[in-house]
Amino acid sequence: MRPDDSAELTGDAGGTRIQRERREAILEAALEVFSRDGFRGATLDRIALVAGMSKPNVLYYFKSKEAIFLTLVDRIMELWLAPLRAMDAGGDPVAEIRAYIRRKVEMSRDFPRESRLFANEILQGAPRILPFLQGELKALVDEKAAIVGAWMRQGRLKTLDPHHFIFAIWATTQHYADFDVQVRAVLGPERSGERRFEEAARFLEGLFLG
Structure with a gap:
């Protein structure tokens, strides 16, 4: 059933206002639905x-259901990776890591459903997003791990494995979304x-930067 939205035509590539709203x-x-039930x-x-529409x-x-899911994942990954992309090699290491931790905690506060949707996909083996994980995500993490590693070699941060340092920040900050009930x-x-x-942000700043 095709909606009749001709009266609301705006002329932009996104379609009519009503189409965009729907x-x-x-x-x-x-x-x-996905954040609660997973893709399967x-x-x-x-x-x-839930949308108040017909199928x-x-x-x-x-x-398809997969088309909806992948649209959501694209949005989530742009949102999720923005704080990591913002990490500046020319900035003060402590300030940069503190800002990253704080933004990740804020995202767990503000976007818990997005975090749980992504976690559900990972737990299922990431069948729909594995190429992204192995490609764009890996390249970004490698880039930022190199920055963190350089700070560590300069003695500006405690020497640790920079990849696992980033993983640990992910795990501890996203805990407050994925395990919020607990x-x-x-x-x-x-x-x-x-x-x-x-409280979580202050604790994690102390844990990673103390």
Whole structure:
């Protein structure tokens, strides 16, 4: 069923305003479903229900469940990698690492569903994004690990394996998104509010830079 959006034509490459809004509604619903059920557990019927649309309407905008998923992953990876790309070889190492840690904690606070969607894909063996992991992601991490390694050789950071240093930052910061229920349960009601992210950031800064 083709939506009649002719009255809302804007002339840009993204289609009409209504078409863009419906695409965004589908992606928002899919993010909710994929982050909870994973790719295998998610269905187009469920995504359509959450989006408040019919399944044929969803398929007008996206040809398959995988097309929706890959659109979301593309967005997530741009978001996720921006703080690492921002790491500046000419900056102060402590300030650069501190900024990276803090931004990663903020992302766990602000984008928990995106983190869980990505984690679910990795746990399934990354069948849909493995080329990206082996290509663009590896190249970026290698580049930034070389910067971190140079800082370490200069004595400006403690000498460690720079790749595992980055992995450890990922693991500890994303823990606050992927295991949020556990974190809140263990901290208890007195410490499980929004301030837990600030506490986490300060602790991790001390852990990696102390």
